[in-house]
Amino acid sequence: MSKLAIICVDDDEFVLNSLGEQLTRSFGQDYVIEMASSGEDALALIAELETKGIDIPLVISDQIMPRMKGDQLLTQIHALYPKPLKIMLTGQVDPDAIVNVVNAAKLYRYITKPWDETDLILTVKEALRRYTQEQHLAVQNHALRQMNEELEKSLALLKATFESTADGILVIDTNGKVGNFNQKFVELWNIPDSIIGLKDGDRALAFALDQLTNPDSFLSKIREMDTQSTPASYELLELKNSKTIECYSQPQWFEGKSVGKVWSFRDITERKQAEEYVRHQARHDFLTGLSNRVQFNERLSEVLAIADQKENLFAILFIDLDRFKLVNDTLGHAIGDLLLQLVVERLTTCLRGGDLIARWGGDEFTLLLPKISCAEDASMVAQRILNSLNPGFNVEGHHIHITSSIGIAVYPQDGQDAETLVKNADAALYRAKEGGRNDFQRYMVTINSQARELLALENSLHQALERQELIVYYQPQINTVTGEIVQMEALVRWQHPELGLLAPRIFIPLAEENGLILNIGEWVLQTACAQNKAWQSMGLSNLCVGVNLAARQLQQPNLPQKVADALAQTGLEAHFLELEITETAALQNVELTKESLTELHQMGVQIAMDDFGTGYSSLSYLRQFPFNTLKIDQSFIRDLLANPKDIEIVIAIVALGQGLKLKVVAEGVETESIRDRLIDLKCELMQGYFFGRPLPAEDATRLLMGQN
Ligand code: C2E
Numbered sequence: 001m002s003k004l005a006i007i008c009v010d011d012d013e014f015v016l017n018s019l020g021e022q023l024t025r026s027f028g029q030d031y032v033i034e035m036a037s038s039g040e041d042a043l044a045l046i047a048e049l050e051t052k053g054i055d056i057p058l059v060i061s062d063q064i065m066p067r068m069k070g071d072q073l074l075t076q077i078h079a080l081y082p083k084p085l086k087i088m089l090t091g092q093v094d095p096d097a098i099v100n101v102v103n104a105a106k107l108y109r110y111i112t113k114p115w116d117e118t119d120l121i122l123t124v125k126e127a128l129r130r131y132t133q134e135q136h137l138a139v140q141n142h143a144l145r146q147m148n149e150e151l152e153k154s155l156a157l158l159k160a161t162f163e164s165t166a167d168g169i170l171v172i173d174t175n176g177k178v179g180n181f182n183q184k185f186v187e188l189w190n191i192p193d194s195i196i197g198l199k200d201g202d203r204a205l206a207f208a209l210d211q212l213t214n215p216d217s218f219l220s221k222i223r224e225m226d227t228q229s230t231p232a233s234y235e236l237l238e239l240k241n242s243k244t245i246e247c248y249s250q251p252q253w254f255e256g257k258s259v260g261k262v263w264s265f266r267d268i269t270e271r272k273q274a275e276e277y278v279r280h281q282a283r284h285d286f287l288t289g290l291s292n293r294v295q296f297n298e299r300l301s302e303v304l305a306i307a308d309q310k311e312n313l314f315a316i317l318f319i320d321l322d323r324f325k326l327v328n329d330t331l332g333h334a335i336g337d338l339l340l341q342l343v344v345e346r347l348t349t350c351l352r353g354g355d356l357i358a359r360w361g362g363d364e365f366t367l368l369l370p371k372i373s374c375a376e377d378a379s380m381v382a383q384r385i386l387n388s389l390n391p392g393f394n395v396e397g398h399h400i401h402i403t404s405s406i407g408i409a410v411y412p413q414d415g416q417d418a419e420t421l422v423k424n425a426d427a428a429l430y431r432a433k434e435g436g437r438n439d440f441q442r443y444m445v446t447i448n449s450q451a452r453e454l455l456a457l458e459n460s461l462h463q464a465l466e467r468q469e470l471i472v473y474y475q476p477q478i479n480t481v482t483g484e485i486v487q488m489e490a491l492v493r494w495q496h497p498e499l500g501l502l503a504p505r506i507f508i509p510l511a512e513e514n515g516l517i518l519n520i521g522e523w524v525l526q527t528a529c530a531q532n533k534a535w536q537s538m539g540l541s542n543l544c545v546g547v548n549l550a551a552r553q554l555q556q557p558n559l560p561q562k563v564a565d566a567l568a569q570t571g572l573e574a575h576f577l578e579l580e581i582t583e584t585a586a587l588q589n590v591e592l593t594k595e596s597l598t599e600l601h602q603m604g605v606q607i608a609m610d611d612f613g614t615g616y617s618s619l620s621y622l623r624q625f626p627f628n629t630l631k632i633d634q635s636f637i638r639d640l641l642a643n644p645k646d647i648e649i650v651i652a653i654v655a656l657g658q659g660l661k662l663k664v665v666a667e668g669v670e671t672e673s674i675r676d677r678l679i680d681l682k683c684e685l686m687q688g689y690f691f692g693r694p695l696p697a698e699d700a701t702r703l704l705m706g707q708n
C-alpha cells in the first residue's frame with residue numbers, strides 16, 4: 001500500500017527543511033513528507049501525487065510567499081482537492097487573511113512562527129487523526145447513501161408492483177388493522193372516493209365486506225391472526241350481486257415473527273361463467289337441451305350411492321321412439337329434429353320433481369326416477385309417457401304419429417350398479433319393441449340372453465335374403481257362409497340356420513328398424529303374387545292373396561310403382577292382390593299414405609286395414625283412405641265369449657263396415673264356438689287356426705286343391 005503524504009510549503013529553505021525534519025522524525029514511518037518552495041510547486045506536486053493515487057491528508061503552508069500567498073494556495077488546493085486538512089504557518093497573525101482562508105479553504109489550524117516543535121507535532125497528530133476519522137466517516141456515509149438508494153429503488157419497485165398487479169391487494173397487520181390497499185382493490189370493490197379520501201383502510205374493508213353474501217365468516221378469517229402458524233389460504237367469495245371473487249392470503253414474516261397478512265382479490269365471475277358454460281355444454285344435449293349421458297351417469301351414481309345407504313328403490317326407464325328413423329329418412333333430418341324437440345316437450349310433462357330425463361343419443365332417452373315406492377310407480381310413469389305421445393304431432397304441416405317403446409329396470413332387483421341397470425333397461429326395451437312396440441316392459445332375468453340373440457339376429461338378417469332363408473307361409477281366409485277359401489294371407493317366416501323357424505314378430509321389428517324390411521317386403525310381394533298366379537294357372541281362380549305392408553314400405557314414394565312392377569312381372573291382375581296395412585303405419589305420414597293408397601286403389605288393388613281396433617281407430621282417417629276391408633284384431637276375438645265388451649266392439653265394427661261398405665274379417669278364430677258367435681254377429685269372413693294355420697306354399701296348395 002502506498003504511503004500517505006504530508007506536504008510542506010515554504011519559500012524559506014531553512015524553515016522548510018526544519019519543518020520537514022521535525023515531521024519526518026515524528027511521522028516519517030507512516031507518511032512521506034513532501035516539500036515545495038512555492039505555491040506553484042506545491043500545486044504541481046499535489047497533482048502528481050494524485051495521479052499516482054497517493055492520498056494527502058495534510059498540507060502545511062507558509063502564508064507569506066513571493067507570488068502565490070499561502071491563503072491563495074490553500075484556497076486553490078481546497079477548490080481542487082477538498083480532502084486534505086490545511087494548516088497555515090504565519091509570522092504574524094493577520095486576522096483577515098485567516099478568516100478568509102478559514103472560510104474559503106476550510107483551514108484547520110494556523111501555527112505562528114517560530115513554533116514549538118511539540119505543539120506542531122501534537123497539532124499535526126490531531127489533524128491526522130481527524131483526517132482518518134473523516135475518511136472513515138465518509139466511507140460509512142457513502143455506504144449508507146448507497147443502501148438508502150437501493151432501499152428507495154426497491155420501495156419504488158414494490159409500489160409499482162403493488163399498483164400494477166391485476167389483483168386488488170389489502171395489507172392487514174397483526175392487530176387486524178388495514179395497513180394499505182391498492183387502486184385495483186378500490187376498483188374491484190367500487191370503493192367510493194368519500195371513503196378513499198379518509199385514507200381509512202378499515203372503512204374501505206368494511207365497505208367491501210358489506211357486499212359479501214356471508215361477510216361474517218370472511219371477517220373472522222381476516223381477523224384471525226395466529227402469529228404462530230397462519231398458512232397461506234385460498235377461498236371463493238360470493239357477492240350479493242352474484243359475482244365471484246377469488247381470494248388468497250399470504251402471511252408476512254419478519255425476523256421469525258408474523259407481521260400481518262397480504263390479501264389479494266381477483267374477480268373471476270367471467271371465468272366462472274365460462275367454466276359453467278363449458279360444464280353445462282359437456283353435460284347437455286345441444287338439440288333438446290336435455291341432460292346428456294354424462295350428466296345422467298353422474299346423477300345415477302349419486303342416486304345409487306344414496307339408495308345404497310337408505311335402501312331406497314329407484315328406476316331407470318330406457319325410452320326409444322318407434323320407427324323414428326323412418327321420419328328422418330322420409331321427411332328429412334330437419335323435421336326429425338323438430339319432432340324430437342316436440343317429443344321432449346311431451347316427455348317432460350310426465351316427470352315429477354327430482355326425475356331426470358336425458359337424451360341418450362339419437363331417438364333414445366333415459367329417465368331416472370329416484371323416488372319410487374314400488375316398481376308399479378315406474379310402470380305408471382311409462383304408461384303416462386306412452387299416452388303423452390298419443391295425440392299426433394304437427395311438424396311444419398306434416399301430421400306425424402309416433403309411439404315409443406320403454407324398458408324399465410328397478411334398483412335393486414334388476415341390477416345393483418349403474419352399468420347393469422342401464423343395460424337391463426335397454427334389454428327390456430328390446431323386449432318391448434319385439435312385443436309390438438308402443439308398450440313398456442319391465443326387465444326380466446331371461447331378457448338379457450334374448451337381447452343378445454336379437455343382436456346376433458340383426459347381423460344375420462342381412463344375409464337371410466341372399467341365402468334364401470326366408471319363406472312365405474299362407475293362411476286361408478274363409479267365407480263362412482259358403483265355406484270357401486276366398487283369400488290366402490302371405491306371412492313371412494325365417495328359416496334360421498341355428499335358431500330354426502322364426503316367427504315374423506322376432507325379426508320384422510328389426511328389419512323395420514334397420515331398413516331391410518324394404519327388400520324383404522318386396523320379395524314377399526313378388527313371391528305371393530307369383531304364387532297366386534301359379535294357383536290360378538292350376539285352376540284355383542278367384543282367390544285373392546293378402547300381403548302385409550310395413551310402415552316403412554308405405555313411406556316409399558314409389559310404392560304404387562313397385563306394386564305395379566310386381567303385378568306386371570308375375571302377370572297377376574291387380575284385384576287378386578290385397579295389401580294389409582296397420583293403422584299405426586297408415587297414420588305415420590297421412591298425406592303420402594293417402595296418395596299411395598288412392599293410386600293403388602285406382603289400379604284395382606284391394607286395401608285392408610289390419611289389426612283394426614288396436615291403434616287410433618280414428619274414423620276420420622278411415623274415411624280418407626280407400627279401404628276395402630277391415631280386419632278385426634285377434635285380441636277382440638280371442639276372449640269374445642267371455643268378454644261382453646269385445647262383443648260390443650265386434651258389433652260396432654261390423655256396423656261400421658256395413659255403413660262404409662267395407663268387408664269385415666275376424667282374425668284369430670280358434671274355436672267352433674267363436675266362429676258361431678261371429679256368425680251370429682254377422683261377421684262372416686274369418687281367419688284363424690280353427691280353419692287353418694299358416695302353411696308353406698306346397699301344403700297351402702294341397703289345402704286349396706282339397707277344397708276344390
Ligand atoms: P297379421 O298380419 O295380423 O297376421 C296374422 C297373425 O296372426 C299371423 O301371425 C298368424 O299366424 C296369426 N294367427 C292367425 N290365426 C290365428 C289364430 O287363430 N290364433 C292365433 N293365436 N294367431 C293366429 P304371424 O304369421 O306370426 O305374423 C305376425 C305379424 O307379422 C302379422 O300380423 C304381420 O303384421 C306381420 N307379418 C307377417 N308377414 C309379414 C310380411 O311379409 N311383411 C310385413 N310387413 N309384416 C308381416
Ligand code: MG
Nearest residue numbers: 489548580610
Ligand atoms: Mg295381416
Ligand code: MG
Nearest residue numbers: 610611631667
Ligand atoms: Mg292382423
